[in-house]
Amino acid sequence: MVLAQPENKHVLKAFDLTGKVAAITGRHIYTSDGHVAGGARGIGLEVSKALAEAGADIAIIYSTSKHADTVAAEIAAANNVRAAAYQADVRNQSDIERAIQQIAQAFGKLDIIVANSGIAAHQPAEDYTTEQWRDIMQVNLDGAFYTAQAAARIFKKQGFGNVIFTASVSASLVNLPQKQAAYNASKAAVVQLAKCLAVEWVDFCRVNCISPGFIETDMLDVHPKDGGKSGTAWSLPRDCCDVCLGVMVYMLTSIV
Template sequence: MSEITLNAPRLFDLSGNVALVTGAGSGIGQRIAMGLAQCGADIALIDRRTDDGLATTAAFIEKAGRKAIQIAADVTSKAALADAVARTEADLGPLSLAVNAAGIANANPAEEMEEDQYQTLMDINLKGVFLSCQAEAKAMLKHGRGSIVNIASMSGVIVNRGLSQAHYNASKAGVIHMSKSMAMEWVGRGIRVNTISPGYTATPMNTRPEMVHQTKLFEEQTPMSRMANVDEMVGPAVFLLSNAASFVTGVDLLVDGGFCCW
């Protein structure tokens, strides 16, 4: 027992690992990428953003003493993701960890929604996660080990009061069940796949000035009476990726301030 106690902190040590994070230019993906570096991993940062989001993430990681590479790629492109994984392994080493956080959100009543709005969101939120996992797993399977965490949402479990976003909810429910399915396909081949389903979180998208009234409602509806901040997604991600979760696969971890209890 004393040996287990002494080694317990190392369960969360990601030193020696190479991670790929999509959506690393802002919000949850950015903060998780930073957190993985703080725990010892080198990181490939993927985003389609054209601003300085990736550069900001990379600067933080390098200041933390880890390596980072920046790759502009669209998660709806199979070829772009294959190239991103190949570059990751060429520049940083064998890929062993991945977090797929790239995604978008918007709303419209179902009876009024245009097909393009529906399809664009599905392509990024669901197809994008599938293609990302596929590219990552192809590399991990060659190495015989890996851990993937996909960012879903509590909206994949419940229907948010007052929000007309049937397409978004369906995409996140799809991410959860698709991740469970892939976890079972790869369970005997060294790869674990899990999801994190955040509740209302103070990302740049949710803290815009025009969102003040909606944000107040989010806080009132959450049992903990506030939204999460992006820092609070780091611990769950590190846990699921690390050896602390070595017997955990196919799990959807709700990080929602108790929202789904009601």
């Protein structure tokens, strides 16, 4: 009987992303004047670094950032990969479509999209304004879909691709003392969206969703200073990356 032989002699080769092109959207925050801003920061930045460490070329998608080009250059130099920054507003369907098409043209293809944008607000549910509710849904849900949709059009033509959504543990539990019903609802919707797209797009790409726990990034500045830290296990973005990197890379390899 002929036994199957491993394709790679070293097991870590199975997790090598060398030659892959990954695009990652950045986290968003509310500025002091109530506007939405975001870029090469937080979890998105750490995921970009992590995938570059695994060998992938990186495209950082940011909405507003003075440092995105510098961050991309640092990632490229540190990991001997290609990296570049592209400006786009994930809330705008045509804008994110434009950016992702630019990335595919510049890099020659697109293998991976990480839909990571998100904002939160500390707001009693009875006090949400139409604008506050809409802003959160537009970034967290609409933006996630528009990002994945634009990438999927490329993946369908290529016949391959990977989509990863960043949801949240808040998709399945109620955070206390944070009052963030809109954020929680939007992330629960992202989880269900990922399930739907995984079925619809099964012929040409893989769709997955990760739900990180409590990560201390500047997105949490909207919450009270204590933020419930006394009763919650918090971690820094890099700590999250150490935990999530293996999961992400596993989902992005050909061995799944």
